[in-house]
Amino acid sequence: MERILVSACLLGSRVRYDGGAKTSDDDLLARWRAEGRLVRFCPEVEGGLPVPRPPAEIEGGAGGAGGAAVLAGAARILTPEGDDVTAAFLSGARQALAVARSLGVRVAILKEGSPSCGSLRIYDGSHRGRTTPGQGVTTALLELNGIRVFGEDRIPDAARHLESLTERGDPR
16 A cells, blocks of 8 residues: 655644644545555654744745755755754655655655645745745655655645556556
8 A cells, every 4th residue: 555645734733833733624635544544744843843933934935946955055944033944844854755765655745835845836935925936845855756745735636646656556
């Protein structure tokens, strides 16, 4: 059975920066949860950040490079006060990859917009609620290692990808 790494906040865990969750009511997630496929993970908490915590964004959205720029050491993740929380985000991303590898995960569903988990867009670094195309740090690291990441608004795409992996009989 294919396991799926999922942002803990999408499964109801109150781990977001504001102490909340962003629980998804998606039927596919519910089915996969009942099947025991889901691996709950919050890279920010696992990286050592508290709940609640100040919001954080990749500085300048890293010019569209987002998480890849952070991984390369070319950008930082900062709070509105300018505190550098990059190390915690990198640690969480590495831990997510380690968990995914240990369980043979090839697909992840992560919270869109997050500096860790965004797959198509992240906040632009201005701390003014504006987004820009880009990936979070965890997403970038997972994708670099062959794990496909989908935002919570693309769960049907994740299901199709899982189905294609099964149909092709792709070994892990």
